[in-house]
Amino acid sequence: MSVNHYQPHVFVLPEDDANRQIVNGFILDINLNSRAIQVLPPAGGWKKVVEKLTKDYASTMRQYPQRMIILLIDFDEDKDRLIYIKHQIPDDLKNRVFVLGVLSEPESLRRDINKSFEKIGEALAKDCSDNTNELWEHDLLIHNKTELDRLISSVKPFLFNLK
Numbered sequence: 766m767s768v769n770h771y772q773p774h775v776f777v778l779p780e781d782d783a784n785r786q787i788v789n790g791f792i793l794d795i796n797l798n799s800r801a802i803q804v805l806p807p808a809g810g811w812k813k814v815v816e817k818l819t820k821d822y823a824s825t826m827r828q829y830p831q832r833m834i835i836l837l838i839d840f841d842e843d844k845d846r847l848i849y850i851k852h853q854i855p856d857d858l859k860n861r862v863f864v865l866g867v868l869s870e871p872e873s874l875r876r877d878i879n880k881s882f883e884k885i886g887e888a889l890a891k892d893c894s895d896n897t898n899e900l901w902e903h904d905l906l907i908h909n910k911t912e913l914d915r916l917i918s919s920v921k922p923f924l925f926n927l928k
Contacts, residue, residue, distance in 0.1 A: 767803065770829045773923040774801045776822065779837040780814050781807050783871035783882055788837060790886025796894040796925050811838040811846065815853045818862065826858050833919060838866040840908070847912075863916040868905045877905065893917060894925050 768774035779785040788804045791797070808814040814836050826832050840846050847864055854862045867874045871882060878900070880888065888900045900906065901913060 768801060771831065772801065773831045773920070774803065774833070775920055775924060776803050776805055776832060776834045777837055778805045778814050778817060778822070778834060779807050780811050780839055780866070781809070781871075783875075784837040784839070784866070786882035787871060787886040787889070790881075790883035790888075791890040793883070793887055794890035794894055794925075797890060798924055801924050811841075811850075814838055815850055819853060819855070823855050823858060826861060833861040833863065835916065836862065836864045836866075838864065839870040840866050840868050842869050847908075861919075863912050863919075865909050865912055865916070868908050874903065874905045878903070893921070 768776075777788045779788055785804060785807050792799050792802055792804070805817075808817050818834065818836060822834060826834065836850065838846070838850070850864050851859070871885070874885060875882060878885070885900070889906075891897075892899055892901050901909065
């Protein structure tokens with residue numbers, strides 16, 4: 766299903782299929798307004814995620830000011846990756862682009878907590894809708910805190926159907 770481009774909405778650009786499966790689990794959350802989120806095809810690597818943002822999506826983000834995008838990448842234990850990616854995001858879009866991901870790779874998180882990628886996504890969504898951080902505080906996800914806080918304050922009003 767396509768989102769309404771004139772209402773607040775989120776695109777999610779996953780690096781690979783494992784990240785896509787996590788997002789698919791996330792959007793199964795009953796409290797999520799699934800009409801406001803669209804999962805894009807996997808880009809095929811974190812550098813391609815950045816390239817697709819700058820070459821394919823930056824112009825449409827300017828065309829649709831209600832659009833936000835989550836870049837879902839593997840950090841591959843690279844502590845400087847977020848800084849590098851943030852420098853690639855056009856200045857006029859920085860407040861609408863969010864970079865999240867597993868510190869190493871999703872396969873490590875899956876092994877560590879013994880859940881499928883989809884179940885990981887469901888647990889992350891539950892944390893967001895319940896205002897908890899159980900899984901988000903895992904060693905492989907805790908580095909997302911600043912971006913996650915920024916993201917939640919931007920999308921929670923329209924993305925989650927909460928009382």
